[in-house]
Amino acid sequence: MKRTVFVVGLGLIGGSIALAIRKEHDVHIRGYDISGEQLKVALSLKVIDEAATSLREGVEGADLIIFATPVLKTEQLVEEIAQFSLKTGAIVTDVGSTKVRIVGKAKHLQDKKVTFIGGHPMAGSHKSGVEAARSHLFENAFYILTPAEGTDVRAVIQLQNWLKGTKATFIELSAEQHDRLAGAISHFPHVIAASLVHQIAKIEGEDPLVSRLAAGGFRDITRIASSNPAMWRDILLHNKDSLLQLLEGWTREMECVKALIEEESGEAIFTYFQEAKDFRDGLPVRKKGAIPSFYDLFVDVPDHPGVISDVTGILAQHQISLTNIRILETREDIMGVLRLSFRSEEDRERAQIHLQQEMYDTYIL
Numbered sequence: 001m002k003r004t005v006f007v008v009g010l011g012l013i014g015g016s017i018a019l020a021i022r023k024e025h026d027v028h029i030r031g032y033d034i035s036g037e038q039l040k041v042a043l044s045l046k047v048i049d050e051a052a053t054s055l056r057e058g059v060e061g062a063d064l065i066i067f068a069t070p071v072l073k074t075e076q077l078v079e080e081i082a083q084f085s086l087k088t089g090a091i092v093t094d095v096g097s098t099k100v101r102i103v104g105k106a107k108h109l110q111d112k113k114v115t116f117i118g119g120h121p122m123a124g125s126h127k128s129g130v131e132a133a134r135s136h137l138f139e140n141a142f143y144i145l146t147p148a149e150g151t152d153v154r155a156v157i158q159l160q161n162w163l164k165g166t167k168a169t170f171i172e173l174s175a176e177q178h179d180r181l182a183g184a185i186s187h188f189p190h191v192i193a194a195s196l197v198h199q200i201a202k203i204e205g206e207d208p209l210v211s212r213l214a215a216g217g218f219r220d221i222t223r224i225a226s227s228n229p230a231m232w233r234d235i236l237l238h239n240k241d242s243l244l245q246l247l248e249g250w251t252r253e254m255e256c257v258k259a260l261i262e263e264e265s266g267e268a269i270f271t272y273f274q275e276a277k278d279f280r281d282g283l284p285v286r287k288k289g290a291i292p293s294f295y296d297l298f299v300d301v302p303d304h305p306g307v308i309s310d311v312t313g314i315l316a317q318h319q320i321s322l323t324n325i326r327i328l329e330t331r332e333d334i335m336g337v338l339r340l341s342f343r344s345e346e347d348r349e350r351a352q353i354h355l356q357q358e359m360y361d362t363y364i365l
């Protein structure tokens, strides 16, 4: 008989995990979502095999239960299932961006003969919903697990085996360390991105030209400000202490920068940027995580209809797959720049050769 996986919350992450599990296991996937629409889409996209009508019904007989709901909800639901009948030996996990409060609530499951292991796949997107789910979303990303002290190591291995289709790299942290680090590398940057957008919105009130000029660097650094506000509200509320500490540190940092500018200390300003560049350039680039792995190729294209299909046609003709394509807006009035992303260095090299043969100017940054 097939084993049963129950996914609660069929959005971007729940859907992607379900697809990744299906790739490696012959399982029956049951889903539950508060939104009937998401459930319907998940069924029609074959992300799940069956829709549960309630949490109680969904957990029944499930071998693996995954919470992929917003973190405040997950905290409640993990406690709620403690009143239901759960299969002995089942593993319960979650994918929430915060861990301390969720893992704390999982203590209610201690007497239920199941094992709770907190989880957080460190990859995602600013998109939401099951339509955006992809089985390869977590490929090469870190997948943090936060088993509580004394957790049976066999359960941790079992969970990693369930999740091997994610092709992520598993790493174990305490829930506290997780929240401190995720606060610094993920939660806080989202606050900064949103604050930069607010700053421009205020300036726009005085000079509307500013948003038309906001391209390149501004767009890159604020992409994540387009993320789901409800999700980020919950994360900030959950990770309050780490974020308040980070905000204090950041305020001090900005005071230092302010002083450097006021004093017109050219050398110190140079060092400030140089040190940041050295650190960032030294971050691992072949993994998803702090810096995603991109094999980008830039192509100058004249601004005329059909040019994108010509470029993609050339790639298709040589069976080169793209992982992403984007028109950079900086030069829209003169000449377009296409940014093509590939899965490997080899794909990028082949694309460059074939596009150059067709007289396209290409370059790698």
Ligand SMILES: NC(=O)c1ccc[n+]([C@@H]2O[C@H](COP(=O)([O-])OP(=O)(O)OC[C@H]3O[C@@H](n4cnc5c(N)ncnc54)[C@H](O)[C@@H]3O)[C@@H](O)[C@H]2O)c1
Binding pocket: 008, 009, 010, 011, 012, 013, 014, 032, 033, 034, 035, 038, 068, 069, 070, 071, 073, 074, 095, 096, 097, 098, 120, 121, 122, 123, 124, 125, 126, 127, 128, 129, 130, 228, 231, 235
């Ligand atoms: N988006 C990311 O980049 C990312 C990455 C890693 C982890 N996470 C975490 O994954 C979780 C889900 O995020 P997402 O991006 O998939 O969000 P999403 O909005 O795409 O999906 C969340 C789903 O949960 C459903 N839901 C909400 N309340 C519910 C309830 N009470 N019962 C059942 N379903 C309910 C929603 O209807 C929605 O379909 C969050 O905890 C988030 O912190 C997100």
Ligand SMILES: O=C(O)C(=O)C[C@]1(C(=O)O)C=C[C@@H](O)C=C1
Binding pocket: 096, 097, 121, 122, 123, 124, 125, 126, 127, 185, 186, 187, 224, 227
């Ligand atoms: O790529 C993005 O859009 C993300 O914001 C993904 C991101 C991140 O901050 O890196 C967001 C939240 C998660 O908990 C993990 C990954």
